[in-house]
Amino acid sequence: MLSVMMMAALAAAAGAGSGTDSIAWHGQQAQVTASADGGFSLSGPFGKRDIPVQRMRTDTASPMFDGLFAMAQDDLKQDSVSEIRDDAFDHGQPVHCACFQTGAKWPYVWTRDLSYSIDLGLWRLDPQRARDSLRFKLSDVRDPKLPQGLYVMQDTGSGGSWPISTDRVVWFLGAQHLLDDKAFADDVYRALNDTLAQDRLYAFDPDFGLYRGETSFLDWREQTYPAWTADNVVFIAQSFALSTNVLHYQALQLASRLAIEHGDSATSKGYAEQAAALKAAINARFWRTDRGMYMSYIGGNAAPYDTYDLLGTALAITSGVAEGGRAREALANYPTWPAGSPVIWPERPDQPIYHNRAIWPFVSAYALRAARMVNDPARIAHELRSIMRGAALSGSNMENYELITQSTHVDDGKLSGPVVDSPRQLWSVAAYLDVVSEGVFGLEADGRVEPKLPVLLVPMLFGKRDSISLQMPDRSITLRLPRDVSGNLLVAGKTVQRGSETLVTLKALDVPATTLRKDAPLYAPKPPEAPSVAADDKGWRVQVDGKVVLYADGQRMGNIDGETYIAQGGKPPCVSATRKGPHGLESLHSPIVCAGEPTDIGTDWPRSWTAPAGGRYRVALRYENNHGPVNTGVTAAVKMLVMSCNDDTLQRVPIVMPHSVGEQLSSYGIVTLKGSAQCSFDLQQGFNMSDLGHFAHYTNGKGGADGPLNDARIGDLLIAPTARTP
Template identity: 80%
Template sequence: MLSVVMMAALAAGAQGDLWRDNISWRGQQAHMSAVQGGRFTLTGPFGTRDIGAQRSRVDTASPMFDGLFAMAQDELAQDSVTAIRDGAFDHGQPIPCTCFETGAKWPYVWTRDLSYSIDLGLWRYDPLRSRNGLNFKLSDMRDPSLKQGLYVMQDTGSGGSWPISTDRVVWFLGARHLLDDKAFADDVYRALSDTLAQDRHYAFDPDAGLYRGETSFLDWREQTYPAWTADNVVFIAQSFALSTNVLHFQALQLAARLADAHGHAADAKAYDAQAQALKKAINAHFWRADRGMYMSYIGGDGTPYDTYDLLGTALAITSGVAEGDRARQALLNYPTWPAGSPVIWPERADQPIYHNRAIWPFVSAYALRAAREVNDPARIAHELRSIMRGAAISGSNMENYELQTQATHVDEGKLSGPVVDSPRQLWSVAAYLDAVSEGVFGLTQDGRIEPKLPASLLPMLFGAHDSISLHMPGRTITLRLPHSVHGNLLVADSTRQRGSETVVMLKAIDVPAMPLRTDAPLYAPAAPPAPTITGDNKGWRVQADGKVVLYADGQRVGNIDGSTYIAQGTQAPCVSVTRIDAHGIESLHSPAVCGGEADAVANGWPRTWNVPAAGRYRVSLRYENNHGPINTGVTAAVKMLVVHCGSDTPQRVPIVLPHSVGEQSSTYAVITAKAGVACRFQWEQGFNMSDLSHFAHYTGGKGGVDGPLNDARIGELIISPTTGAP
């Protein structure tokens, strides 16, 4: 059998190093030895690590593969705690919680880290700790006078947290696996209904059909967003992110399913309609045909950004948002390097290594799932090897690695990194466990067994044997090779049950080759400075620094060299510029600048404004919110602006005023008005994270132990004509 397997593997382009006992990488070597009784010893650049026997085990031809599976379980046990702590909560004192901590350097529970980890399979290993951790991230309201409900918490973050970041709905990605507990399931349905209603009210843009907010997980904005967002996060609050919208799509799908199960047919129909409309909007706005990829985020006016992220791409594929050729193209065109796949692309030459220029194993695990979805054996093998190599060479399931070296630290002065890199990071632990159970043995989230095993991995996993097995408490999965292998992907041919053991006979098939993209340039060019725009009798004159690409009101105008004119229209355009390098890679955008004069309505409330012409208008505020630093906190101010224009039905539009550095402009909303009528503007108090009972324990800033805080110093109301549609 060995010769048949070896020939098949070599035909599929297998690496010469079989990765059974040893992994060699850039002059370093890790060695795994199996010890009697299910124990292992791992030696490498880090020293020696003894790994004890675990409840689950794999039997393959590779002690390395088997031992790393044991190591992941050992690290999961280390992450299983009875108390957590964080300096920003309860003054850093221990908080009782029989749950998972996030890692050796992160001894707390964060919504996104925990939820992705559970979705990557931790619900199978410890459902109690999984539920407890998720429950820790639910909260009711502090103030009984406000609308009551049960809500998922957005962790502290950019500009004072939600709704600058809105990926808290990732909570439901983990919770959906744990609905066999009725009390927990009831809380999930209630939190789902309340959280989705709140996001629809404050974060949904009806023009775009998308939810606003930051990219999921990529929350260090200078790493992934334009440099000018370091001091102003309003653009992020106004923008739309692929990953966050896909998470909302999945939450809406779950809501439709649970509403139907509760006999709420009308609600189920409404949630399903919202989900399908959101899927359509994601594909309409994020797909970039010239790249054959989904953009990571776009501006609030629909401005395209030539930037991509692996988690968003993978989630789009695994959720079913991306289908058919688009799903295959999106993964095929996403670049990779010998060590693995970067979490963003292109990289930023002026930023240190963290999200930038980095591999994150949990994202690699989602990429592996996406590769299974589109039957891409090269990508399945590549992501699996990347996850294995990082764990073996480092002696732990680390938080992240530098992209080109897969090192846990590269010294490059101010660009050194990864800036933080924690051992036994929970979602990295989950990544290895999932790479084994689903990535190799095909155990899907709903319990089906659907192996999709690249032929290139057969020498490592099978060697001279004809079967490999995964043993879990109460269940064993055995994969058996066919007598001959002619093809590049092995899938199930037949399945039979022998007591608690499921035996899957494999067959080899040929799927279209999807070669890894290894020729992409590493960096994007630096963004140019903002242009200037002035109006004269010829139109709007835009002056830029050299050769740039001009965008106006979200649309690409074209290449210019120095200056150009945009025809005078009824609305003054807002413009930004980018640069394109010799590889055709486009920079991030400059800040946007707008032409023309806006109406500024005087201070004091209510405020009134006489409409000069019928149409659509952008409404924003000059404000200052000094209640926290720009990078964290829970006191982003959120207001509902109520607009009465004549006898028309009042329009209620959300305005977000994040933490600021001095005075700046808020997010804008779009209203419609008839010519000649007087519009009157009033406030309704909105909601922010400080309103949740959980944040009574927050001691890291305002809005915590001293009580909720949802306020800012408000200046002029700014009104400008606009088309308003992305």
């Protein structure tokens, strides 16, 4: 047993919010009492909530910890429904589905919310409902003229959905746990092959070896991307996100494993090679040595952006993309505040609270998983306390909280928020259940019990006891304290299996201590205005807004003040600028400005053109897509531009034309030409989400119940030389 002196020291180190039956924070307090029948009563700023007896229970020294575990199960019961509805589908009428709904304010099934929730343990608690929910997000193709297949749906979103947003592959993160059902496993393998092939065709950039598209879950553009993307999301369609690429890496790994199980070693090898190459590209492109962190996203020309997100960082670690010292460094350098860890950093001073200035419990749960992988007891304890505190003071597992106060609403004028919040948000519910089963009791996905319990949490969880337990319908886990607790992390020592009961005697380790980063500035600097660039007899003359950091074709040119000249091999550069703040942080980039006038090669298809010189060229279209608003819909126009030259060169590049505000330029493709090559360009039909059968139920915009729509008003085809290199 721990000595009285040791217990007192640990209790002092644990700090505020570690009480066994109450949590106090910012002048507010939540209190829990256990009832004789095994239920709980929770009271706090929200009022009072009675929590009935649940089928799973924890037996610890903390009624608060045990009661919140029961509350999460009660929340999950309310999210387990027989029908769902959303105003954008079937005119808001109920749809039969024995599914997990997203939350009290979101009574529907959304791909990413569901998939992260299932990966956070719901697959174990209700596997049939998890499968049924996942099946709801699969679809075949409704146009018989298009290539057929079974695909995961990208929900309505930025610029008309996929391929501006491409994180639908998160579906496989949840589905991988449920392959013991053969019929479902067959659907998973088919959807995996079809979805990966489609993403490879339309979203993969062979120059950089990365998949294009928006950050996963961070899908409110103005909150995380430069302000100038609010009305033009082509930059997002062209850019690369850490989280979305890590999800593709995990999907490729799963595909390789399942191909072996299907007796196809050649296909397995191909997927494994793609996964290995993607892992190398992620580490090469997203890692910032000067920050010791992975960037949240980079530009379509691989320009670095001094912005970071916790989910992408955690997924990089838990997936194995980040390894060894780099994994530990990335998590240690990600900032924290007393209330928890922000989902993005640095924050945006001109944006309301939602993803900005916010804690999201499901992201905190993934950060806790990452902390377990790198043996970081301080971070494990920090994330667990944050998740507990938010749930206790709110009386439910809320969608998100303001970063400083951990409140569900902070009055800050036009920046007030969180702008949207919901009780019993599914992935927040799953987060609490996961930090109990895995975070404290060490229950891994493969059934192994590998606790990694910070000694800091011993006073709260054990009190004067020598053991705590988790009781589940099919098994129980008991953790016993060692006689000597002289380190900072408790891990499995002797493990004994007695029928369905796992008894683990913990042992203490003294792992290298990591101090939570608490010195980070809250806000990023304000971006500068866009540079101007023009040619004169000295070269390309760039003028900027004061002292800035200049970038040309993705490369950092350095600090300048006022103006400079750049060479770029004589080829017209595309430039942007950032502002450096007092703490060394750079702002997001200004709008990108490209020098020179691209060649307009006509309006009739196929269009013909002779290359004036060998090299690499950017090709794009002027277009207008008014089929929906910039923030939602399923009718991003997706085409395949095919270039055929007289030297037998045939190149195909996808062109994406998101919903627009008036005329703008599409995403661009890169082609390589020989001098004097005579080439013709043809524009072939591509694929978008409106082509999926599921979206016949979409009644809130075009491309839904009125039929597929993959079109835009297309103007000039523009081509210009570029200095961009792979």
